[in-house]
Amino acid sequence: MVHDVAIIGAGPAGLSAALNLVRAKRSVLLVDANRPRNAATLRSHGFLTRDGISPLELRKLGRTEVEGYPEATVVQSVVDLVTPATDTDGWQVHGTWRGTELDARARTVVVATGLREDFPPLPMLRAFYGTAVHSCVECDAYDKAGQPLAFICETADVVDRALLIAAWTDDLIVYTNGVAPLDDAGRERLAAAGVVVDERVVDDLEGDRTGMTGVRLADGHVEPRTGGFVRPTWHADLDWLCTTSRSADDDTPDPSSELRRDAQGFLVVDPVGRTSVPGLYAVGDVTPPGPEQLIVAAGHGAATAAAVHRDLVGGLADPRDAV
Numbered sequence: 211m212v213h214d215v216a217i218i219g220a221g222p223a224g225l226s227a228a229l230n231l232v233r234a235k236r237s238v239l240l241v242d243a244n245r246p247r248n249a250a251t252l253r254s255h256g257f258l259t260r261d262g263i264s265p266l267e268l269r270k271l272g273r274t275e276v277e278g279y280p281e282a283t284v285v286q287s288v289v290d291l292v293t294p295a296t297d298t299d300g301w302q303v304h305g306t307w308r309g310t311e312l313d314a315r316a317r318t319v320v321v322a323t324g325l326r327e328d329f330p331p332l333p334m335l336r337a338f339y340g341t342a343v344h345s346c347v348e349c350d351a352y353d354k355a356g357q358p359l360a361f362i363c364e365t366a367d368v369v370d371r372a373l374l375i376a377a378w379t380d381d382l383i384v385y386t387n388g389v390a391p392l393d394d395a396g397r398e399r400l401a402a403a404g405v406v407v408d409e410r411v412v413d414d415l416e417g418d419r420t421g422m423t424g425v426r427l428a429d430g431h432v433e434p435r436t437g438g439f440v441r442p443t444w445h446a447d448l449d450w451l452c453t454t455s456r457s458a459d460d461d462t463p464d465p466s467s468e469l470r471r472d473a474q475g476f477l478v479v480d481p482v483g484r485t486s487v488p489g490l491y492a493v494g495d496v497t498p499p500g501p502e503q504l505i506v507a508a509g510h511g512a513a514t515a516a517a518v519h520r521d522l523v524g525g526l527a528d529p530r531d532a533v
């Protein structure tokens with residue numbers, strides 16, 4: 211069977227794309243590794259009608275809706291190769307899950323695999339991530355309002371991000387870990403907003419099962435903090451995408467060389483999710499600028515679904531002019 215669409219990733223972006231495509235009577239193969247980035251948190255915020263829901267429950271609700279349509283095939287698998295079909299238009303999708311292989315065909319592919327986060331190397335950070343320490347200010351700052359917070363940031367956007375967090379608390383310490391570049395103008399802006407800067411090396415976060423209690427510096431000083439924010443670096447892991455499996459004497463252009471990615475590796479798309487390669491779409495956190503919010507990813511999923519359907523009706527007009 212050749213599916214109309216293979217969607218890789220069943221977070222809010224992929225699920226929303228799937229729901230709207232099955233409702234367009236498209237046969238959809240939805241493949242998911244079931245490793246959502248937001249599993250670190252117990253509650254998700256800001257999704258209209260679902261504020262405070264567990265992120266896993268939100269996924270389950272979405273998946274149940276999609277699975278209710280006969281046009282949907284939902285499979286758990288880790289996709290390790292998506293490549294143009296050798297003998298016809300469209301794509302081959304390969305994945306594995308516990309020794310079971312997935313080998314599928316689709317006319318179009320939507321990449322909705324989200325992103326990977328790397329953190330400053332503090333041993334306890336992961337333990338507090340999603341409960342006491344967060345990365346999404348819009349999602350989680352409300353619940354930290356007025357508290358003594360830490361912001362751990364090693365990147366050049368430290369000042370702008372710190373000022374954003376300071377809108378929710380007047381007790382914020384920025385830890386650059388001796389890495390984030392700070393000039394005099396930046397220091398003055400932070401000082402004017404009442405934000406304290408500590409550029410000493412951070413050893414770790416302190417606390418126990420009941421919560422975070424402080425930030426421990428390499429010189430032994432422990433500053434009491436109940437939680438805060440961290441600035442991860444974000445990456446798109448897409449080694450499996452568009453790798454050619456064609457024979458050496460095949461001189462047609464290799465789509466992987468035409469696939470536009472930005473400096474961080476995110477898939478460059480037009481406003482409705484078309485990549486620079488015809489028939490290949492991307493949506494959600496895997497597209498620039500990276501991290502979104504649940505409802506934004508879901509909204510983009512709906513817009514991309516409409517574009518995929520329109521392109522299939524129209525015979526896949528070359529979208530690259532728009533990217």
Ligand SMILES: Cc1cc2nc3c(=O)[nH]c(=O)nc-3n(C[C@H](O)[C@H](O)[C@H](O)COP(=O)(O)OP(=O)(O)OC[C@H]3O[C@@H](n4cnc5c(N)ncnc54)[C@H](O)[C@@H]3O)c2cc1C
Pocket residue numbers: 218219220221222223224241242243244245246247248249250251253254255256257287288289290305322323324325339340346349350450493494495496501502503504505507
């Ligand atoms: C700790 C944390 C808390 C958050 N809290 C909130 C919040 O309160 N409110 C809010 O609006 N947003 C929140 N976010 C952000 C939100 O979770 C993301 O913006 C959103 O999930 C992005 O959706 P997505 O569908 O693009 O990607 P994801 O939700 O990350 O889904 C990607 C899916 O693709 C799958 N996948 C990846 N690679 C493969 C592969 N090779 N093969 C098969 N499947 C694959 C993954 O397993 C995953 O299921 C939070 C994020 C984090 C990390």
